[in-house]
Amino acid sequence: MSYLLVREDREHLLEPGDTLESDLGILEVPEDVEPGDTLETHIGERFVVREPRGPDLFDHLERTGAPMMPRDIGLVLGQLGLAAGDRVLDAGTGTGILAAYLGRLGVEVTTYERDADFAEVARDNMATAGVADRVEVRTGDVTDDLDALSDFDGLTLDTGDAATVVSRAPDLLAPGAPLAVYSPFVESSRDCVEAARDAGLVDVETVETIQRGMDFDERGSRPSTRGVGHTGYLTFARTPLL
Amino acid sequence: MSYLLVREDREHLLEPGDTLESDLGILEVPEDVEPGDTLETHIGERFVVREPRGPDLFDHLERTGAPMMPRDIGLVLGQLGLAAGDRVLDAGTGTGILAAYLGRLGVEVTTYERDADFAEVARDNMATAGVADRVEVRTGDVTDDLDALSDFDGLTLDTGDAATVVSRAPDLLAPGAPLAVYSPFVESSRDCVEAARDAGLVDVETVETIQRGMDFDERGSRPSTRGVGHTGYLTFARTPLL
Amino acid sequence: MSYLLVREDREHLLEPGDTLESDLGILEVPEDVEPGDTLETHIGERFVVREPRGPDLFDHLERTGAPMMPRDIGLVLGQLGLAAGDRVLDAGTGTGILAAYLGRLGVEVTTYERDADFAEVARDNMATAGVADRVEVRTGDVTDDLDALSDFDGLTLDTGDAATVVSRAPDLLAPGAPLAVYSPFVESSRDCVEAARDAGLVDVETVETIQRGMDFDERGSRPSTRGVGHTGYLTFARTPLL
Amino acid sequence: MSYLLVREDREHLLEPGDTLESDLGILEVPEDVEPGDTLETHIGERFVVREPRGPDLFDHLERTGAPMMPRDIGLVLGQLGLAAGDRVLDAGTGTGILAAYLGRLGVEVTTYERDADFAEVARDNMATAGVADRVEVRTGDVTDDLDALSDFDGLTLDTGDAATVVSRAPDLLAPGAPLAVYSPFVESSRDCVEAARDAGLVDVETVETIQRGMDFDERGSRPSTRGVGHTGYLTFARTPLL
Numbered sequence: 012m013s014y015l016l017v018r019e020d021r022e023h024l025l026e027p028g029d030t031l032e033s034d035l036g037i038l039e040v041p042e043d044v045e046p047g048d049t050l051e052t053h054i055g056e057r058f059v060v061r062e063p064r065g066p067d068l069f070d071h072l073e074r075t076g077a078p079m080m081p082r083d084i085g086l087v088l089g090q091l092g093l094a095a096g097d098r099v100l101d102a103g104t105g106t107g108i109l110a111a112y113l114g115r116l117g118v119e120v121t122t123y124e125r126d127a128d129f130a131e132v133a134r135d136n137m138a139t140a141g142v143a144d145r146v147e148v149r150t151g152d153v154t155d156d157l158d159a160l161s162d163f164d165g166l167t168l169d170t171g172d173a174a175t176v177v178s179r180a181p182d183l184l185a186p187g188a189p190l191a192v193y194s195p196f197v198e199s200s201r202d203c204v205e206a207a208r209d210a211g212l213v214d215v216e217t218v219e220t221i222q223r224g225m226d227f228d229e230r231g232s233r234p235s236t237r238g239v240g241h242t243g244y245l246t247f248a249r250t251p252l253l
Numbered sequence: 254m255s256y257l258l259v260r261e262d263r264e265h266l267l268e269p270g271d272t273l274e275s276d277l278g279i280l281e282v283p284e285d286v287e288p289g290d291t292l293e294t295h296i297g298e299r300f301v302v303r304e305p306r307g308p309d310l311f312d313h314l315e316r317t318g319a320p321m322m323p324r325d326i327g328l329v330l331g332q333l334g335l336a337a338g339d340r341v342l343d344a345g346t347g348t349g350i351l352a353a354y355l356g357r358l359g360v361e362v363t364t365y366e367r368d369a370d371f372a373e374v375a376r377d378n379m380a381t382a383g384v385a386d387r388v389e390v391r392t393g394d395v396t397d398d399l400d401a402l403s404d405f406d407g408l409t410l411d412t413g414d415a416a417t418v419v420s421r422a423p424d425l426l427a428p429g430a431p432l433a434v435y436s437p438f439v440e441s442s443r444d445c446v447e448a449a450r451d452a453g454l455v456d457v458e459t460v461e462t463i464q465r466g467m468d469f470d471e472r473g474s475r476p477s478t479r480g481v482g483h484t485g486y487l488t489f490a491r492t493p494l495l
Numbered sequence: 496m497s498y499l500l501v502r503e504d505r506e507h508l509l510e511p512g513d514t515l516e517s518d519l520g521i522l523e524v525p526e527d528v529e530p531g532d533t534l535e536t537h538i539g540e541r542f543v544v545r546e547p548r549g550p551d552l553f554d555h556l557e558r559t560g561a562p563m564m565p566r567d568i569g570l571v572l573g574q575l576g577l578a579a580g581d582r583v584l585d586a587g588t589g590t591g592i593l594a595a596y597l598g599r600l601g602v603e604v605t606t607y608e609r610d611a612d613f614a615e616v617a618r619d620n621m622a623t624a625g626v627a628d629r630v631e632v633r634t635g636d637v638t639d640d641l642d643a644l645s646d647f648d649g650l651t652l653d654t655g656d657a658a659t660v661v662s663r664a665p666d667l668l669a670p671g672a673p674l675a676v677y678s679p680f681v682e683s684s685r686d687c688v689e690a691a692r693d694a695g696l697v698d699v700e701t702v703e704t705i706q707r708g709m710d711f712d713e714r715g716s717r718p719s720t721r722g723v724g725h726t727g728y729l730t731f732a733r734t735p736l737l
Numbered sequence: 738m739s740y741l742l743v744r745e746d747r748e749h750l751l752e753p754g755d756t757l758e759s760d761l762g763i764l765e766v767p768e769d770v771e772p773g774d775t776l777e778t779h780i781g782e783r784f785v786v787r788e789p790r791g792p793d794l795f796d797h798l799e800r801t802g803a804p805m806m807p808r809d810i811g812l813v814l815g816q817l818g819l820a821a822g823d824r825v826l827d828a829g830t831g832t833g834i835l836a837a838y839l840g841r842l843g844v845e846v847t848t849y850e851r852d853a854d855f856a857e858v859a860r861d862n863m864a865t866a867g868v869a870d871r872v873e874v875r876t877g878d879v880t881d882d883l884d885a886l887s888d889f890d891g892l893t894l895d896t897g898d899a900a901t902v903v904s905r906a907p908d909l910l911a912p913g914a915p916l917a918v919y920s921p922f923v924e925s926s927r928d929c930v931e932a933a934r935d936a937g938l939v940d941v942e943t944v945e946t947i948q949r950g951m952d953f954d955e956r957g958s959r960p961s962t963r964g965v966g967h968t969g970y971l972t973f974a975r976t977p978l979l
Contacts (some may be wrong), residue, residue, distance in 0.1 A: 022494070061494050092306050112331070115335070117337035117358060144392050218465065225461060232439050
């Protein structure tokens with residue numbers, strides 16, 4: 012578990028025992044630090060300790076690629092309708108943002124990352140997010156392990172070969188359990204939909220989400236002139252109840 | 254906690270001890286029913302027992318108005334970045350879908366509903382969703398109780414006078430805690446943004462989300478010719494960390 | 496050239512010499528009818544004569560399929576930036592809405608329709624729209640005539656094999672002349688883009704347009720809850736200037 | 738009327754009689770220049786003469802503010818459904834892009850610009866676009882002249898006080914004639930809708946248009962990650978036919 016050390020416009024995400032060195036001096040984070048504490052550097056500069064929340068993790072976790080955006084994480088969460096205690100199979104981990112959000116909500120996650128370096132970073136990120144006990148980051152390709160995986164309450168995929176895993180969803184998931192695939196391209200989304208249909212999944216759909224900010228100023232109200240670009244298509248499906 | 258009893262194209266959401274009477278006969282749900290069990294009516298017709306998941310609750314909870322859609326629930330979840338154990342203040346409850354989703358994810362919810370009948374339905378819905386111990390539905394207007402409420406980890410509002418509550422957010426929320434307001438109209442969203450700015454909140458933004466289905470058939474791939482209409486604007490903000 | 500005969504909630508689009516028979520009696524449209532005239536049926540019921548405008552033609556022309564919407568016609572017009580007197584090659588004609596709009600704006604149109612019955616209806620529609628002298632509807636497949644077609648100021652395509660024509664655009668169009676392809680599907684749009692790039696065209700782009708109505712009522716202002724579905728992708732390109 | 742002089746990656750929009758001075762030497766544009774001619778500078782560097790098309794005018798006209806985009810010009814054209822010879826009342830002129838597009842399509846335009854300097858630039862732009870004989874740029878506020886204006890076939894507005902003019906539309910327009918208002922803000926769009934309803938106009942609607950480019954590359958097809966921002970709302974209405 013980590014903590015935010017905040018002072019004016021500075022923010023640092025640190026764990027108990029960490030040392031922060033900056034132009035404001037050296038600060039040691041005590042093992043028993045708690046939100047609300049005030050810590051001082053060796054030259055007396057003060058930082059306030061805060062509990063990091065989801066958006067803080069999103070900003071501070073180490074990135075190994077473009078992480079899934081809070082918007083897309085949310086759409087997955089809303090569509091899957093998971094419960095704390097559910098077991099979710101995830102691939103590929105990447106930065107681990109989705110896994111961290113799931114873990115924080117009490118979901119048990121088994122996540123696969125093919126790149127060993129990325130997997131190592133993701134493990135550190137899970138520790139930082141305080142979910143190392145609920146998120147297991149496995150180094151490797153999930154498609155190699157499919158025969159050994161079963162009875163999950165949800166499946167989340169952000170990999171190039173997601174369709175291969177989707178086609179095995181009936182073996183991987185409990186009855187009625189949902190899956191979500193994030194894919195930037197029409198073609199890969201289509202592949203997943205076809206794999207889902209061929210596998211007998213139900214409630215198969217692909218959605219694209221366009222989100223626009225609203226500007227409110229003294230002249231009036233309008234959608235932002237700054238556009239919001241495409242992130243990815245989300246494909247959803249469920250295993251049949253029977 | 255309730256269970257899905259499933260048979261061909263029939264689905265019933267029932268609790269242990271409930272009795273189902275239909276043209277297929279009478280079926281009593283045992284107190285010790287578990288997912289995977291097969292139950293028989295008194296004339297031998299079989300139903301399989303399944304664990305209801307989020308989408309099932311969305312379909313089966315009793316509605317007292319237009320419930321927030323899974324899409325919007327998800328966007329709130331993704332933006333708030335809550336963790337199991339967080340305490341959230343919610344108003345107005347309505348059908349209680351958002352509260353049920355939050356409760357299932359381990360969040361402790363205090364939710365206000367002004368309409369006593371709606372509140373009663375919402376309480377039943379929380380029991381059905383198995384979250385009665387984590388979601389407290391209070392009958393009344395949250396604005397009457399603001400002085401007694403504090404230190405929440407999140408605030409979610411779907412009421413006509415949300416701006417009034419937003420202006421008190423610094424007193425209601427812990428430092429850095431997020432809020433989300435769902436409002437169908439530009440004017441009420443603008444009111445919330447102005448209230449948030451006046452209250453010194455940070456990361457204030459209003460977004461509109463347009464979601465389109467994709468159609469994949471033998472002729473090709475395209476966005477759905479069935480349009481998806483507006484549900485509501487979502488306004489987000491956080492209390493300052495300091 | 497045709498005229499609108501209007502009375503309360505009735506509208507008829509008729510040409511000089513036509514006879515209108517209805518429960519209000521028989522009305523003969525004089526050859527010298529003019530907008531502003533009042534005409535009477537043989538039992539004295541009155542109709543006012545109005546000049547039909549673009550939206551009236553859209554509503555009253557005989558349809559042989561789903562016509563291009565005014566929105567998409569407009570996007571083509573805006574992107575092509577044509578001038579009165581320009582020569583445009585069009586295929587397939589369909590109902591002829593795009594051709595009629597172009598003809599009304601002084602553009603000379605040569606349009607191909609493979610279905611002989613549709614072509615005949617389109618010719619009638621051009622007469623109704625008063626543009627028969629500026630729009631030539633040819634029965635046949637434009638791809639059969641490509642060698643005989645050249646020096647057009649614009650090319651507009653709404654056919655399944657548009658990419659074939661796009662690949663010949665440098666021969667069909669004057670230097671710097673624009674083209675527009677309307678296609679419902681991602682795959683056919685992509686084919687056109689690839690054909691355009693291979694043919695050395697410039698300013699190649701495909702756009703998708705989402706249009707939403709706004710609802711203004713006493714409760715507030717918001718995007719319509721009635722969604723607007725996908726019509727088609729528009730692909731634009733130009734021949735090089737040199 | 739002006740012409741494009743093109744050479745490799747250079748383009749100049751010049752009128753007959755103009756002189757182009759550059760590092761490639763001095764070039765005089767003959768009075769009898771025609772598209773397809775090749776012109777030489779005094780040191781023998783060659784430029785090819787091309788007819789400028791709508792998109793070229795959009796790129797080369799002198800700007801006095803943010804011009805209406807081809808997309809929005811097109812949506813206005815498509816919705817209004819004008820014909821060559823129609824008379825349109827326009828305010829405020831701005832750069833004059835909309836007026837130039839209308840004039841090129843044979844529409845007679847009377848356009849008002851309050852800023853005398855902007856009006857002068859717009860007059861030059863109309864000459865450059867070759868539509869000076871069809872577009873009259875008047876310096877002044879259209880609201881001062883409303884009593885003297887009538888019987889137009891269309892009305893296009895891009896001014897802050899558009900609602901004032903909309904309320905007078907029944908006096909300004911012929912029966913059944915359309916109007917379009919471009920306004921960036923919700924509030925001003927709403928004002929126009931209310932003015933239109935109060936004035937007894939029909940087919941009153943406000944639309945917002947979101948346009949996204951598609952990216953086609955070797956990895957697949959997807960909407961552009963570059964977002965497209967809001968330009969403005971378009972409000973449409975017509976005078977009643979009776």
